[in-house]
Each structure stands twice: as C-alpha cells, then as structure tokens.
Amino acid sequence: MMATSELRRSDRRGVTPYHLLYMAMKVMRFRVRDSLTIAFKHVGKDTNITREQIQPEEYINHCIESNLAFLRCIPNSTWYWAERKRDLFAMIRQLGKPTVFLTKSANEIGWPLLLQILYKLKNNGIDISKEATEQLHFIEKSTLINEDAVTCAIYFNKLIGVIMSILQSKKSSPFGKYRVKHFFKRIEFQHRGSPHAHILLWLENAPADPLGADKQKAIELIDTLISVNTSEASGNIKLQTHKHTFTCFNKVSANTHQKCRFEAPFMPCRYTTILTPMKKEEPGFYTYKNHYNTIRTNLENNDYVDIDSFYQENQIISDDYYMNSEST
Known part of the structure; x- marks a missing residue:
C-alpha cells in the first residue's frame, strides 16, 4: 500500500529507477516471507522419512511443487507463469483453440498525449500543447519517459484495456462479425524497458476447420483483419516492416549461411x-x-x-x- 501510494502521488520522486528497484525488492521479500511462513505451518513435527518414500519420482515432484509454491506470488517467476499457463490451458479446454495471436507494442516517443502527461507531472502541473510535444528534442522525450516508467506502464496497461473493450464491443468492434469473445493477455518488458502485450483472441464466427472444410472462410477472415497494403493504413497507423539486425541471426560459424529467425x-x-x-x-x-x-x-x-x-x-x-x- 505504501509503494502504491508513492507511485501515484503528484510528487514524482517516488518513481525514480533506483527507488522503484528498492521498493520492488522490498515488496518481493515481504511476499516470500509471508508465503514461507504459511508453507512451514503445514510441516508436521516428528516426521520420519524412509528411503522407500523418497525413491519414487512422484515424491520428489510433490516436495518441489509444495515447497516452492510460494514463488507463485512473485510475478515473472517460473511458478508464477506455470500457474498462468494452467489458466490458459483451462481456457483452451473450455473455449477451443484461439483464433488470432495479437502483439501490441508501446510507442512512448510517438504518443503526444503520454508526453503531455509526463511533462505536466514533471513540471508541477504546467501544461504543454500537442504541437509543442512534437517539437521536443528526442533527448527531451527520452528523459521524460525514462524518469517516469510507472506512468508509462500504467498508460500502456490502460490503453490495452481500452483496446480490448472496443474489440469486444457488440456495436463498435472494428473486427465486425469477428468480434472478440474472450482473450488471454501477457504483458512483458523488452530489454530496452518498453512494455508489449501478447494476446490470444477467441473470435465470433471463426472457422472451426481452417485447414479443411472451412479453409475459404479462414482466408476471408485473414483478408478482413490483416493487410500488407500501405494504402489501407490510415492516420498514424503504419504497417510493420522488417529490417535485419544482429538479433535476427543465430551465432553460427562464418562459413555457414545465416538465415533470419523471423523468416525474412x-x-x-x-x-x-x-x-x-x-x-x-x-x-x-x-x-x-x-x-x-x-x-x-x-x-x-x-x-x-x-x-x-x-x-x-x-x-x-x-x-x-x-x-x-x-x-x-
């Protein structure tokens, strides 16, 4: 509660990278301590363990599962995502295979409204126009973003929430008859610190057998939702293009022909x-x-x-x- 209060105050000293890391580690230690306390309450006294008990593989797996279960409370730990994976598999069992895989990446430098918010927070409530934010130097924009990662993350999370609400809307979904019925999302942070979301979508009227009887319907769905035509992009929307970087290629010998891992x-x-x-x-x-x-x-x-x-x-x-x- 103290950490949340500091992050949302008008005084932005609580969102500096050093303070954020300190508070994150402090909260994590509290969670581990509380979880370990609960876990050890279930360990009985005078427990005698025989050789025959520990030989079966099931016994070891049970010990690991029960004693490391406290890691589920730590975001991005192996046990945390194992729990989320079980949630996803449960959705697949109930809803069937998802229709679309969607990735949403943040573009803090290109979001004038976010830059206006960051500028206002840093300068004690002084407003700046959209046109003025566009005139800011790249270094100035980067500084605003780097000094308040919390606001950027909250803004991105709320933006994803709004987008998913629109896609689920029965009246205004841009997907038309392929409105989103259900979704599963996972927000990650790239090496540069910027968040992006991986989302699985279950769509209405989606073809049940895209490789068989419903193949033509699947092609119709693809043509409706996906485009590679620059003339169909509107406003600030730009089609994604690929340019090779060092991350495209695996570390192979100099005599081996390198192939882009994205198949470009x-x-x-x-x-x-x-x-x-x-x-x-x-x-x-x-x-x-x-x-x-x-x-x-x-x-x-x-x-x-x-x-x-x-x-x-x-x-x-x-x-x-x-x-x-x-x-x-």
Missing part, C-alpha cells in the same frame, strides 16, 4: 492462401526445395517491380509451382 524476407504472393507442409516422400519435393532456396537468396539480394517480374526473373512457371516450392 517474406515470400510474396498474388493472393491469400493457406499452405500445408509438403512431405519429403511426395514427388518433386527436393526439386521444389532447391528452387525455393534459390528464390529466397534472390529475394534477399534483389528488388522487384511487381509480382510478374518476380515470377519471370526466378523462372516460376505457374502459381501452383510456386505454392509447391513454398510448401517445402
């Missing part, structure tokens, strides 16, 4: 399609696979005007041939 560059296609892996036993598998590797190398090193020139320069004779190559 992404293979273009004339229309949305759902591919299933081709088995090695199928005719022409290795021919298709070799051609696929050649196409990926060319795509990495060359630019193409359109899909027709891409087909022509890579000796792709038909759409079916191209799909078979991608399926390998």
